[in-house]
Amino acid sequence: MTTTAETTATSGLAGALVRVSALVQQVFADVSREHDVTPQQAQLLCKLLDGSLGMTELSRLMNLEKSSLTGLVDRVERRGLVTRVRDLHDRRACKVGLTCDGARLAAQAHAAVTERLDAVTGELADADRQRLAAILTDLLSRPGNG
Amino acid sequence: MTTTAETTATSGLAGALVRVSALVQQVFADVSREHDVTPQQAQLLCKLLDGSLGMTELSRLMNLEKSSLTGLVDRVERRGLVTRVRDLHDRRACKVGLTCDGARLAAQAHAAVTERLDAVTGELADADRQRLAAILTDLLSRPGNG
DNA sequence: CCAAGTAGTTCGCAATATGAAGTGTTGGTG
DNA sequence: CACCAACACTTCATATTGCGAACTACTTGG
Numbered sequence: 001m002t003t004t005a006e007t008t009a010t011s012g013l014a015g016a017l018v019r020v021s022a023l024v025q026q027v028f029a030d031v032s033r034e035h036d037v038t039p040q041q042a043q044l045l046c047k048l049l050d051g052s053l054g055m056t057e058l059s060r061l062m063n064l065e066k067s068s069l070t071g072l073v074d075r076v077e078r079r080g081l082v083t084r085v086r087d088l089h090d091r092r093a094c095k096v097g098l099t100c101d102g103a104r105l106a107a108q109a110h111a112a113v114t115e116r117l118d119a120v121t122g123e124l125a126d127a128d129r130q131r132l133a134a135i136l137t138d139l140l141s142r143p144g145n146g
Numbered sequence: 147m148t149t150t151a152e153t154t155a156t157s158g159l160a161g162a163l164v165r166v167s168a169l170v171q172q173v174f175a176d177v178s179r180e181h182d183v184t185p186q187q188a189q190l191l192c193k194l195l196d197g198s199l200g201m202t203e204l205s206r207l208m209n210l211e212k213s214s215l216t217g218l219v220d221r222v223e224r225r226g227l228v229t230r231v232r233d234l235h236d237r238r239a240c241k242v243g244l245t246c247d248g249a250r251l252a253a254q255a256h257a258a259v260t261e262r263l264d265a266v267t268g269e270l271a272d273a274d275r276q277r278l279a280a281i282l283t284d285l286l287s288r289p290g291n292g
Numbered sequence: 293c294c295a296a297g298t299a300g301t302t303c304g305c306a307a308t309a310t311g312a313a314g315t316g317t318t319g320g321t322g
Numbered sequence: 323c324a325c326c327a328a329c330a331c332t333t334c335a336t337a338t339t340g341c342g343a344a345c346t347a348c349t350t351g352g
Contacts, residue, residue, distance in 0.1 A: 005243075011321085012279050012283065013196070013264065013267055013275060013278060013282070014259065014260040014263035014264055014267075014281040015260070016279060016282035016283055017166065017170050017263050017267075017282070018170055018174075018263070018287060019282075019286050019292075019297095020166065020167065020170075020282055020285070020286065021166065021170035021171060023286075024164055024167035025164050025167060025171070026165075026209055028159065028167075031210075032236050033283060037338095038309095038339085040201070040301090040337065040338080040339070040340095041338095046310090047350095053299095054299075055271040055299065055300060056298085056299060063168075063172055063175075064157075064338070064339095064340075065309075065341060065342075066299080066300065066301085066342090067302080067303090067340080067341070067342075068302070068339070068340045068341065069300090069340095070302080071202065071338085071339075071340085072339075072340095073337090074301095075338075075339095076237055076339095087299095090298090090299080090348075090349075091299095091347080091348060091349090092298065092299040092300065092347060092348045092349070093299055093300080093348090094299085094300075095292065113160065113164065113227070114160040114161070116207065117159070117163050117164070117264065118159065118160055118297095120288075120291055121160075121163075121285065123161055123288050124281065125348095126268070128281050128284070129159060130283075130296055131277055132159060132278070132281045132282075133158055133159040133162060135270065135274050135277065135278045136159070136162035136163070136165075136166055136278075137158065137162055137265065138270065138274070139166070139269075139270060139278075140162060140169075141267075142269050143266035145169055145266055146165075166345080174348095184306095184307065184308085184340095186307080186308070187307090189343095190352095200330080200331095201330065201331060201332095202329085202330060202331080210308095210309075210310095211309070211310060212312075212330080212331065212332085213310070213312090213331090213332075213333080213334090214308070214309045214310065214331085215331095216307095216331070216332055217307085217308075217309085217332095218307090218308075220332095221306095221307075221308095225316075236314095236318075237316080237317060237318085238316065238317045238318070238329065238330040238331065239317095239329090239330055239331080240330085240331080245311080250297075
């Protein structure tokens with residue numbers, strides 16, 4: 001067993017997940033480009049949609065080294081989409097938050113991604129959509145998958 | 147409407163898809179790193195698992211500009227995982243194919259990704275796994291989503 | 293008060309991605 | 323046949339991404 005690519009056939013689920021992931025990434029890339037930001041920048045903005053976050057928290061959330069995040073935030077800040085605010089209680093730390101422009105862009109990009117993904121899943125039967133949502137939610141709720 | 151992040155709540159499906167995508171990307175990144183290649187390089191190798199492909203075909207398959215692909219193939223070729231073979235019938239074109247090392251690495255990486263994703267979905271009930279696979283396959287079979 | 297830990301940044305480096313421009317090659321049309 | 327548009331791929335300049343190691347500044351426990 002585990003001879004060649006055909007191994008995929010065992011379940012097909014893993015392969016399907018990889019392909020779905022590629023599809024989502026493509027949607028994300030398209031939307032980001034239409035809003036004149038990179039996918040990473042768009043993702044950063046979206047993470048901030050429900051409140052400012054510290055660098056460490058953000059790096060954990062985005063699976064990035066802190067040093068990588070510094071640069072990313074630098075570039076997004078230079079575009080005026082985000083600001084660093086020094087934390088009053090801990091002068092080492094800072095909170096990264098959206099500017100007005102950033103919030104607008106983030107909301108639009110988020111809506112566009114959602115809309116397009118809903119369009120993709122919209123071709124499914126309603127029952128399947130429900131089931132899909134339920135199963136994925138279940139999957140993501142397991143420890144380690146969140 | 148479309149006020150803030152809470153908009154996600156409408157269906158939750160789009161958000162779940164995004165999160166699943168991130169999960170898959172992380173698995174891919176981990177596995178790639180363990181095999182000492184970048185995710186992009188691993189992806190390239192996997193595309194070649196069932197036969198050599200031309201640059202144009204590859205660029206379409208990977209949603210990359212041809213110029214981007216040239217560099218990617220260069221680096222992977224430099225590592226001895228892939229070779230360019232001039233096409234006899236069309237001297238403009240070339241076929242990119244796996245070397246022995248490349249094929250081994252690709253197979254291992256592919257197996258590792260599959261294994262890890264199966265582990266992730268293994269926590270689901272069997273019936274849900276089946277349903278999930280069926281729905282995703284259906285989704286991916288729709289024109290434009292493949 | 294001092295040692296250890298924590299939050300971020302800086303630096304050097306390699307990889308990734310794009311678009312514009314360039315090199316050959318092919319194939320059809322006049 | 324000669325030409326030229328289309329095609330396959332490469333080159334180049336540029337920006338972004340990402341890592342790890344070393345660094346600064348601040349906080350906190352003892």
